[in-house]
Amino acid sequence: MSDKDTPPLTGKDLARKPRGFPDKRESLIHAQAGLVETITGVYRQWGFEALETSAFEYADALGKFLPDDDRPNAGVFAIQDDDEQWMSLRYDLTAPLARFVAEAGQSLGKPFRRYAAGPVWRNEKPGPGRFREFWQCDADTIGAPGYHADAEMIAMGAEALRAVGMAPGEFVIRVNTRRLLNGVLDGVGATSADTRLAILRALDKLDRLGAEGVADLLGAGRMDESGDYTKGAGLGASEVTRVLAFAQAGADTRAETLANLVKATGDTEEGKAGLVELEAIAKALEALGAPEGDVVIDPSVVRGLEYYTGPVYEAELLREVTGEDGKTYRIGSIGGGGRYDDLVARFTGETVPATGFSIGISRLAAAMQIMGETEKLDGPVVVLNFDKEDPTSALQLATELRRAGIRAEAYMGASGMRPQMKYADRRSSPAVVMVGEDELAKGTVTIKDLEMGALKAKAIKSNEEYREARPGQFEVPRAEMVEAIRKITEAQK
Amino acid sequence: MSDKDTPPLTGKDLARKPRGFPDKRESLIHAQAGLVETITGVYRQWGFEALETSAFEYADALGKFLPDDDRPNAGVFAIQDDDEQWMSLRYDLTAPLARFVAEAGQSLGKPFRRYAAGPVWRNEKPGPGRFREFWQCDADTIGAPGYHADAEMIAMGAEALRAVGMAPGEFVIRVNTRRLLNGVLDGVGATSADTRLAILRALDKLDRLGAEGVADLLGAGRMDESGDYTKGAGLGASEVTRVLAFAQAGADTRAETLANLVKATGDTEEGKAGLVELEAIAKALEALGAPEGDVVIDPSVVRGLEYYTGPVYEAELLREVTGEDGKTYRIGSIGGGGRYDDLVARFTGETVPATGFSIGISRLAAAMQIMGETEKLDGPVVVLNFDKEDPTSALQLATELRRAGIRAEAYMGASGMRPQMKYADRRSSPAVVMVGEDELAKGTVTIKDLEMGALKAKAIKSNEEYREARPGQFEVPRAEMVEAIRKITEAQK
Numbered sequence: 001m002s003d004k005d006t007p008p009l010t011g012k013d014l015a016r017k018p019r020g021f022p023d024k025r026e027s028l029i030h031a032q033a034g035l036v037e038t039i040t041g042v043y044r045q046w047g048f049e050a051l052e053t054s055a056f057e058y059a060d061a062l063g064k065f066l067p068d069d070d071r072p073n074a075g076v077f078a079i080q081d082d083d084e085q086w087m088s089l090r091y092d093l094t095a096p097l098a099r100f101v102a103e104a105g106q107s108l109g110k111p112f113r114r115y116a117a118g119p120v121w122r123n124e125k126p127g128p129g130r131f132r133e134f135w136q137c138d139a140d141t142i143g144a145p146g147y148h149a150d151a152e153m154i155a156m157g158a159e160a161l162r163a164v165g166m167a168p169g170e171f172v173i174r175v176n177t178r179r180l181l182n183g184v185l186d187g188v189g190a191t192s193a194d195t196r197l198a199i200l201r202a203l204d205k206l207d208r209l210g211a212e213g214v215a216d217l218l219g220a221g222r223m224d225e226s227g228d229y230t231k232g233a234g235l236g237a238s239e240v241t242r243v244l245a246f247a248q249a250g251a252d253t254r255a256e257t258l259a260n261l262v263k264a265t266g267d268t269e270e271g272k273a274g275l276v277e278l279e280a281i282a283k284a285l286e287a288l289g290a291p292e293g294d295v296v297i298d299p300s301v302v303r304g305l306e307y308y309t310g311p312v313y314e315a316e317l318l319r320e321v322t323g324e325d326g327k328t329y330r331i332g333s334i335g336g337g338g339r340y341d342d343l344v345a346r347f348t349g350e351t352v353p354a355t356g357f358s359i360g361i362s363r364l365a366a367a368m369q370i371m372g373e374t375e376k377l378d379g380p381v382v383v384l385n386f387d388k389e390d391p392t393s394a395l396q397l398a399t400e401l402r403r404a405g406i407r408a409e410a411y412m413g414a415s416g417m418r419p420q421m422k423y424a425d426r427r428s429s430p431a432v433v434m435v436g437e438d439e440l441a442k443g444t445v446t447i448k449d450l451e452m453g454a455l456k457a458k459a460i461k462s463n464e465e466y467r468e469a470r471p472g473q474f475e476v477p478r479a480e481m482v483e484a485i486r487k488i489t490e491a492q493k
Numbered sequence: 494m495s496d497k498d499t500p501p502l503t504g505k506d507l508a509r510k511p512r513g514f515p516d517k518r519e520s521l522i523h524a525q526a527g528l529v530e531t532i533t534g535v536y537r538q539w540g541f542e543a544l545e546t547s548a549f550e551y552a553d554a555l556g557k558f559l560p561d562d563d564r565p566n567a568g569v570f571a572i573q574d575d576d577e578q579w580m581s582l583r584y585d586l587t588a589p590l591a592r593f594v595a596e597a598g599q600s601l602g603k604p605f606r607r608y609a610a611g612p613v614w615r616n617e618k619p620g621p622g623r624f625r626e627f628w629q630c631d632a633d634t635i636g637a638p639g640y641h642a643d644a645e646m647i648a649m650g651a652e653a654l655r656a657v658g659m660a661p662g663e664f665v666i667r668v669n670t671r672r673l674l675n676g677v678l679d680g681v682g683a684t685s686a687d688t689r690l691a692i693l694r695a696l697d698k699l700d701r702l703g704a705e706g707v708a709d710l711l712g713a714g715r716m717d718e719s720g721d722y723t724k725g726a727g728l729g730a731s732e733v734t735r736v737l738a739f740a741q742a743g744a745d746t747r748a749e750t751l752a753n754l755v756k757a758t759g760d761t762e763e764g765k766a767g768l769v770e771l772e773a774i775a776k777a778l779e780a781l782g783a784p785e786g787d788v789v790i791d792p793s794v795v796r797g798l799e800y801y802t803g804p805v806y807e808a809e810l811l812r813e814v815t816g817e818d819g820k821t822y823r824i825g826s827i828g829g830g831g832r833y834d835d836l837v838a839r840f841t842g843e844t845v846p847a848t849g850f851s852i853g854i855s856r857l858a859a860a861m862q863i864m865g866e867t868e869k870l871d872g873p874v875v876v877l878n879f880d881k882e883d884p885t886s887a888l889q890l891a892t893e894l895r896r897a898g899i900r901a902e903a904y905m906g907a908s909g910m911r912p913q914m915k916y917a918d919r920r921s922s923p924a925v926v927m928v929g930e931d932e933l934a935k936g937t938v939t940i941k942d943l944e945m946g947a948l949k950a951k952a953i954k955s956n957e958e959y960r961e962a963r964p965g966q967f968e969v970p971r972a973e974m975v976e977a978i979r980k981i982t983e984a985q986k
Contacts, residue, residue, distance in 0.1 A: 015840040017546075018547075018551060021549050054514030058507075081511055099507075109916065286885075287885040347504065347505060395780035408538075
């Protein structure tokens with residue numbers, strides 16, 4: 001399978017991996033597993049049940065809903081099966097769910113409420129923080145036509161983020177509906193695709209350019225500081241005012257935002273329908289006890305995936321964080337979702353109302369790592385091994401410790417005392433146990449408390465003094481080993 | 494991407510998935526997650542730390558170690574990256590670990606002891622119980638030359654299987670070394686590849702044909718009952734006796750088996766080296782407290798993966814089970830491992846001693862399902878929804894129940910009372926809560942205990958009587974709802 005034009009790699013050059021597929025170490029894996037456990041726990045508490053599908057689906061069953069469709073595989077990893085049908089690795093957990101629901105048909109019973117956690121794959125250009133494999137954790141309700149089902153997704157998403165430790169003000173879930181924006185566009189007479197795109201692009205710059213700059217872009221056009229000119233969307237003055245009023249409708253409470261939107265969206269069918277959606281969602285959010293600060297209505301939200309048909313939700317971390325490299329990061333989007341009433345209809349012809357929420361587990365775990373919130377886990381007690389030919393004593397002692405519930409290992413390498421001590425340090429061991437010939441003869445073990453030893457060693461000046469004092473080191477009868485180790489590990493907690 | 498010779502699928506025909514990639518439901522997912530948690534818990538307790546690699550590796554970095562190499566992709570799923578390098582989905586967790594170790598080089602520090610759990614993919618012919626995606630849970634020690642490291646893997650594997658509920662006698666880990674068999678083959682003068690293969694094939698039939706049939710196959714050949722003749726390996730009588738003695742060396746204890754093997758393997762270099770390995774392992778197993786019944790030395794074990802260099806281990810479930818279809822299944826192999834000292838050397842040129850153990854999580858979870866040992870999980874309390882326009886009451890009550898720690902949902906579909914009750918039954922709900930206009934006016938809720946209701950309903954003859962009695966159903970003040978539900982869920986435990 002190697003490229004015929006280049007010689008096959010050998011030696012160290014072989015030891016490389018594709019970009020965008022990171023290896024994960026202890027603390028990140030632990031953080032990720034904790035996130036999955038906590039979030040699926042919340043989903044379960046809200047009545048959802050587990051359903052997991054496999055990595056592969058037939059490519060045509062997945063459909064093409066990714067925004068990245070200017071690449072040959074439209075953003076997915078695809079491969080031909082033995083019978084030359086194309087299979088793709090899933091790019092999210094929603095499209096496979098729609099296939100499952102369509103395949104199960106009437107036998108499934110509805111509503112069907114499921115949760116799932118697992119990796120998804122996107123064949124995109126990898127970059128810093130942009131992975132090609134990442135975990136998501138989803139909940140979906142299939143067969144729920146009412147917008148209270150959307151509100152449930154949103155309120156549950158907020159609860160899940162609180163459950164993993166996000167305080168009020170550290171995150172927000174923004175809610176919008178595609179109909180509202182369509183209504184506004186209809187209302188200002190923006191019917192051509194070009195004009196609508198120009199308006200969307202202008203609105204996307206509100207944060208950066210402010211209302212004045214965006215007004216120029218919505219109207220005749222705008223010259224920036226470098227002298228570059230951007231052609232405007234060509235709206236008249238009153239239309240510009242209405243679009244801006246819409247984009248700036250966000251207020252302190254969901255009720256105020258809705259009141260502003262009523263003024264801004266005017267009289268179009270789509271706009272009115274969108275307001276009905278958002279009003280129903282706001283009312284249900286109230287009943288579900290979703291705090292105002294956690295969930296806001298925000299007319300600027302647009303989700304990238306193309307299968308959404310109504311309300312869309314976007315979860316964002318608000319905290320700015322400083323990474324180990326001293327740079328400031330904005331974490332940004334860590335999840336979202338929306339209503340996708342037509343996704344099952346691709347298969348069955350019948351519209352099946354559906355809504356779902358997805359949390360980006362890898363994104364959130366990476367954020368926790370940047371924020372310094374991943375835990376450094378305790379290492380095992382290491383029983384040093386002084387007899388390479390017969391490690392029986394070390395194996396027995398480690399077994400004894402483990403049977404007492406203590407995380408422990410007998411040293412497994414081929415090195416002498418000093419590297420074994422270094423190994424224990426590197427593993428963040430709370431203590432090491434040593435049994436040499438002396439100890440064997442006396443029926444004792446020597447224990448070194450590595451944390452106390454390090455503390456005491458700071459006060460010691462010379463190597464000679466160190467060897468004399470042996471800080472943190474003491475000898476106990478073998479029968480008292482477990483008790484002595486337990487004291488050390490408990491003191492270090 | 495669809496095949497140009499056939500029209501694209503539409504409608505229900507689209508809703509299909511590739512074979513060998515099963516969807517997983519609640520109880521299986523729960524069983525699998527429990528297995529991963531318990532087994533990685535044991536690995537952690539023995540001092541291993543988490544390291545996870547991604548699904549994709551460059552194909553040449555993975556190497557070709559699968560036995561299935563008569564197919565174009567040699568058993569893997571491969572795809573070309575943007576720069577036309579071939580990437581493969583990992584077929585196990587060991588080959589990516591070797592890449593990681595080689596890439597990290599000296600900075601990693603050794604021994605490096607890691608555990609991992611995750612899916613692997615094999616591009617094999619799917620069949621009943623033969624999946625193309627399945628989970629494994631591995632532990633590996635890199636940089637451990639002593640055979641006590643192998644013994645540790647074996648003893649830990651046995652402890653992990655006990656930890657997930659396998660009783661003594663329900664499983665066994667069989668230990669062998671490739672050197673021993675090579676020694677025997679050398680000892681009987683079986684130097685040609687053909688003869689060696691004929692001997693291995695004959696030994697593989699020991700269970701089915703017994704010693705006499707295998708003796709024929711090792712010697713001149715054998716005619717079976719149908720009259721078919723199989724050519725033999727052509728060994729002389731004393732060689733046949735020696736090979737059979739080797740194959741039948743298994744005894745009640747590891748020490749006896751070793752004594753039998755000493756007699757059978759004779760004087761070859763490889764045979765003696767193999768015995769040294771097994772003796773060291775047996776001694777360390779003693780120190781690690783591995784019960785005789787859990788771990789046996791079995792000269793018939795051969796592992797499929799080609800990277801093993803010394804000791805190999807195979808874990809097998811012994812229980813025969815009867816499935817729901819009435820058929821009897823032998824679960825067979827559920828894990829194994831071995832020493833792979835040359836795998837890192839592919840990259841670095843330097844031999845890095847390594848040994849690992851892998852448990853087949855999907856296999857084990859499927860086994861538990863067949864054995865009826867997967868748990869049926871409790872459903873949520875369902876709050877019925879009588880007002881499609883305004884579901885506020887149902888949402889509030891479900892929120893209240895969840896805040897009290899009770900798994901609960903408001904009904905999200907669009908159906909009437911009867912289908913809502915059916916839904917609650919299908920979800921195995923312990924109880925439903927109903928609030929109609931009457932209850933709203935009175936400030937009460939009506940609760941139905943579904944388990945008690947079903948019990949009482951059995952004694953009821955007519956529909957009329959049923960409607961009169963409303964078995965298991967009662968009304969409480971709204972403020973007492975949580976307490977009443979808690980009583981029901983606790984009584985059902």
